[in-house]
Amino acid sequence: MPERNCFSWNNVISSLVRNGFEREAVELFSACSALLDVEVGRGSHGLAVKIGLEKNIYVGDALLCMYAKCGRIEDAIRAFGDLPDPNEVSFTAMIHGLAQTDRVTEAVDMFRLMCRQGIPIDAISLSSVLGVCSSGGYDESSLYSCGGGHSCILQGQQVHSLLIKLGCRSDLHLNNAIIHMYAKNRDTNSAEMIFRNLSEISVVTWNLMIVGYRNKFESDKAIRYMQRMQCCGFQPNEVTFINALVACVTSGNVEMAIQVLAGMLFPTVSSWNVMLSGYFQSENHIEVIKHFQKMQFLGVRPDRTSLPSILSSCAALEVAGNADVYVTSGLITMYSNCGKIELAKLILHKIPKLDIVCWNSMMAGLVLNSLDIEASVLFNKIRQMETLPTESSYGTMLSCCSKFRSSVYGRQVHAQIAKDGYADNVCVESALVHMYCKYGDIDDARRFFDMMPYKNTVTWICTDRLWT
Structure with missing residues (x-):
């Protein structure tokens, strides 16, 4: 059926x-x-x-x-x-169900009843009740939410003692649950002690420690843990990077957040959103728009979380009297990312005085929406207006040229890059290597790659065809 x-x-x-x-x-x-x-x-x-x-x-x-x-x-x-x-399955399901519906007190009472009735306690039931003890967090108003007049942290400590008594201290999943419980309650000292004595550690364990220091707004320690995990041979995942970014942003350490983002091979939209939020909270609205445009250049499409930051920053810049450049470019970028390219063009044509920032946003929007011919026409128009293209202009145009069947136009843009002095720019060079790879001209691509004095992660991503 x-x-x-x-x-x-x-x-x-x-x-x-x-x-x-x-x-x-x-x-x-x-x-x-x-x-x-x-x-x-x-x-x-x-x-x-x-x-x-x-x-x-x-x-x-x-x-x-x-x-x-x-x-x-x-x-x-x-x-x-x-x-x-009722057996252990019945009690564990009830504990989990009560916790999921925020009935934390009843969930703890259910675990106590389970113990009193002599129901066998296994790793699953222990993990469930530790999750309950983590749900209260550090909010003072919820310190007594775990039932019986005791705080969540005290209940968690009692479960921790029971776990040791039952001989489950070597269970990695349970140890992670304990670290999570202490970290959520901001008792990082206890979490540290557990962490140091573990015989087995996973990426999840490292991430939980980073979350603990993120919750305490201690970005330096969160970053130190991420560096330590890499030194120990563990590869950070998206959860690691996002929590490290959040730790930096909430602590006001935006410079460190930039370094973390730069260390990601393929930053996701969630990672970019953390950066947008951080700059917005620090009222650095110009950087919000610049990062939003960089997302577009790298082909990362925004989501519903991205747009409030960019719109709010545009509004703030307009109030501050900066609407002529950054608000215009920000709106062009936003509408282009949303596939509303005609609205982006309308905004561009309504502004009497434009600079290269707005032109770059429009070019990137056209390329993003597969309007490569229009983008190349716009690039030629910029040059005819005697406006000096920037590295962003050339990066966008090289991305556009890589989609053309003929390499003639791409080589012309390359010659202009050398003339304007951008031949040693790592972003432009990476885009050049990518373009020649797309043309199938592997020899030229490899020659430019070998000549590059500095290579970043984007460079290596662009050169995948050199090694196949």
Whole structure:
């Protein structure tokens, strides 16, 4: 069947029960509950009651998990109450479901009940309750949100002690959960102590320590941990970089954030958004627009998080009397990124006095929207106006030329680059190497590559065809 609904599931389960295949019916019921479709789940619940499976522990657990994962916590509580003998799966599902719906006090109380009833405590239940102890964070108003008149950090310490008592201290997943609990509660000293004594460490472990120092606005320590993880042979992932960026930006250390961004091979839109937010918060609106334009040059499309920063910065610059350059270029960039190229052109034509920043934004927008011929015409127009192109102008034009079948125009632009003195600029040189690679002229590409006095990550990315 291409599609199964509640009626089809129930028919099969009923048939199995009627013919004495109760075990198979339970397995099929559990599979049905795993769909996380609450309407199908309710129908199956009704069927379970009808055919007498509601007291079966496996069916009960499947129902409980289904309601909890679907966010129907009241239904989950009722399903839990119907179980004659809840097991570790039942309790763990309830703890997780309560925590997910911010009922932290009840989640901790559920764990206590589990301990009192002698239910076996495993790594999954310990991890769930540690997650609960992390949810309170450092907010003073929520220090007593973990129930029993105790703070989240104290509850976490008690779970930590239980973990050691049960002999689970070598479990990496649990150790990560402990570090996360301490880090979220800003107890980085305890997190450090756990970290130093670990026999096994993962990238997740390093990231949790970076998050801990990010939460305490200690960017220097967060960056130091990222450097240490690299020295120890661990490769930072996107989570690492974004948390390091956030640590720098929230601490006001924008210069360090720039260095972190430069160290990323392929910065994602999330990384760029952190930078935009950092510059906006420090009221450096010109840098917001410049970074937004650089995103466009590198082919990173903005999302709904990017646009408020650029629009707000444009508004702030207009109030400050800088609308003639940066607001115009920022709006051109924004509309180009959104595919509204005609609006970008309209803004360009309405401004009586334009400089190279606005022209560059328009060229980059045309290339981004695959209007390469228009971009080359605009570039020629700029030169006829005796406006001196910049490295951004040439970088955009070389990107445009690389899409043409003939190399004639690209070589003309190359000659102009040498004449204007940009031949030693690393960004322009990287774009040149990329263009010649696209033309299939590997010999020239390799020659320019070897002549470059300095190479950055963009250079190496552009030279993939030299090594294949």
